[in-house]
Amino acid sequence: MKVKVLCRNPDNYVRETKKDLPKVPRNYDPSLHPFEIPREYTRALNATKLDRVFAKPFVAALEGHRDGINCISKHPKSLSTVLSGACDGEVKIWNLSTRKCTRTVQAHEGFVRGMCVRFCGNSFFTVSDDKTVKQWKMEGPAYGEQEEPLHTVLGKSVYTGVDHHWTDALFATCGQQVDIWDEQRNSPMQSYSWGVDSVSSVRFNPVEVNILASCASDRSIVLYDVRMPTPLKKFILSMRTNVICWNPMEAFIFTAANENYELFTYDMRRLDEPLRLHTGHLSAVLDVDYSPTGKEFVSASFDKTIRIFPYDSGQSREVYHTKRMQHVTCVRWSSDNRYILSGSDEMNIRVWKANASEKLGLLSPRERNAKDYNKKLMEKFQHHAQVKRIARNRHLPRSTYMQMKEHRTMLAARLKKEENRRKHSKPGTVPKISKKKAAVVAVVE
């Protein structure tokens, strides 16, 4: 007879002293871990719920402006520096880590319409309704010095926007036409105009640095190359575009914030149809900015909310609002991809977390592991109805909610009307046009 009976030596399983860590022998045999999937699902559900519980996106409000904020710009070299321009012509420089204003400049006599920081971070440009373009030093005046701009250029017409070239000493302004300026000269190097309407904003491409785009009040978006004497392309949308923003990772993709409550993402090479429509806002979209990873962008709207969209999704993943935030005029995504800055009509700059439930500060390794595990679980079970419902649900202020409902009814009515028209006319005379196709009216080469 040969016999062996299972006999464990407790010394191998019990810790020696009370100060040791308890021993945890592992065996990964699946038969010892029944209900693997239902348990994982439960964990995913809990993770999603906790994610919503901890979603507290608001970080801070920067107070100090005495009029509505019109523009914000990031510092290209310093994460903690942010500049903001207000409607009374005041420019403030903020330190985000202390949440204090470090410097105030009475830059103009009208609205500060546009502002941009030079790529080296030593100076910044402002344009205004008072027909001037001013260049300012980033550092404040030394003791006894007067606060004065480095350069001032007096133009012929009102300027509405400014943007600096990403590598060269060039900048572009817009107003009645788009001007390209050399920093050293007092008159524009080049002026582009296509049509007569006023141009509301201009943006340089951060990758293909010589390309820039502008949007005008004749509903058009125009693309330019600085090296060419004439504009490249122009296309007209059904409604006016307020601002465009280039994707920092994909040179040919940009997103346009439109008056018709939507955002359009375009491929520069194919302008006849947008790549994607981003819906969700309930009023005109006033500003848009890409995250430095190029995976997401944030948009600010007249409907008092900020929305975050994945660049390839039609619907927003997040909507931010507070009781006191009025029409949001400008928004920026911080260069470390963690914060969002929004400036609004009621004179406040607000700092938000880009990821609402993220914990600020250092994470212990166990915390980080748990966070990663939960993230993966949520991703794995994201399509399950329960998980999806909890993850997507957002509380909206009553007014916004009612507005949303109203907007939906309006859209439905429009759809219905079109359907009826199609039903009662000769077949083929009222064709079905996709929303994407309908967005572009014409492309002019």
Added chain:
Amino acid sequence: MDKTGKFVRKPRMNAKRRNKWDPQKKFISGKRDPFPGDSSLHKNRIEKYERARKSQLNRKPFVKSKSSLHQSEVKRQTVITQAAKHDLLLPEESGFLKGDEGEDTCTITQQDIAEVVDITSASKHFNLVLKQFGPYRTNYSRNGRYLLLGGQRGHIAAIDWYTKKLHCEINVMETINDVRWLHSHTMFAVAQKKWLYIYDNLGVELHCIKQFNDVLRMEFLPYHFLLATCSSTGFLQYLDVSVGKEISATCVRAGRLNVMCQNPHNAIIHLGHSNGTVSLWSPTVKEPLVKMICHNGAVRALSVDRSGMYMATSGTDKKMTIYDLRTYKPLSSCYLPLGAGTLCHSQTGLLAAGVGNIVQVYKDAHVTAPRSPYMCLSVTPPIHGLQFCPYEDVLGVGHGGGFTSMIVPGAGEANFDGLESNPYETKKQQREWEVKALLEKIQPELITLDPTQLVEIDTATVEQKRNESLEQMGIDPTKKTPFVPRNKTKGGNSTGNVLKRKKIVAEVEKREEIKKSIAGREEKSVEEKVTEGHRSALDRFKK
């Protein structure tokens, strides 16, 4: 350049090659790897860790998800191989019993084994002589350390049987039908003559649950925190022990229910009935999920093995049959002279049967109909409770004369997982485990025949897609609005009138539909005629 002075093109190093193991490569210290290459793994080892995967998408995956699918597949493979390699590090080996040539293992007595093995193992065979209050029902806790005995005449004892320490011993002065540990060793449920009681490990009565009356058998589903009971009134009830609420009560409509077991793989409750059927139940479904006729007489005992694939049943027709729960067909059947009154599966798949006054343990009963048992033990009849101790080579037998702990080599899982159930856990570990287990308590709705269904790909039906798009748009453009008759004055709005007008419109619509369908049919027939070959020269002018 080589020796002859010619340029020799170097082989290009692409990404794939770079990742490959290079046997010539040295460690940073300059040593060579003594065992170069990937460590080989036996195929069986890897198979053990392969989870069942049924649905492979028939069509090609979308371009978008193709890379992520590929990535997850690669990850899955590495996880499997890593786990399979970890097998080598497991410290314990399972037990076995082999007879000499010509010696049948069932003739080996417990005394023989106890003499041969070491003292600790020998001490696992013991007898508790409790003749006064028997026969006894037994239950081991999930980690196998704690033993609960419940005598039919009211005697309850909770023992840490590793150290032989008695936790509590009480007599409830009532008939006891069944005893069961709850999720930890600090609480147990006792089905007494009338109601269900819950005691703590010191014997203090915590709850008397009067919603559960005349309970005959109980099963505890540890991952769902559910206590399933079946009663002599024919009800199958579920109690959520984490919140103390009754989840569901189902009238099974099959008379007295005294045969019950759980499928540890999917938490389905199996009930045996007096007409020879076995029914499978989930708490959220009011009808049995499966009903199968297993015996000619009544069903006496049931047991499902750990993998949830095999079910052993025994009936009054004195047969013991193993069923395959994937096909619901019998695999093997054998005739036992007295018929088995109790059945029980071990973690490794051994099957114990209480036949008259003899406990018989069978090996590989699902492969071939067993000729002779693997081990035998005779006790005082009747055998009332039978359970293998988890993670030990021990079979606990509760019988008329008390309790016998029987050594069955090779019955227990050799290596336990400390995060699932740990016989040597400290108090703190136990508390931590309890919190974690409660956090991931599975909802009773998720009890289905196939627990892996949750990760199967669910292809949306047309209906679902439509509903989803409806939800997004808010309205259904294809839906017809119902006809609402216009307001009329002077009695035109009377109910009858309105109904009449509605009827007229409905009839007009119907007529139009019929006309359309007739036209369609005619068109079809015309087309057919044309294709039949009756073409005239003038057909070319037809539109």
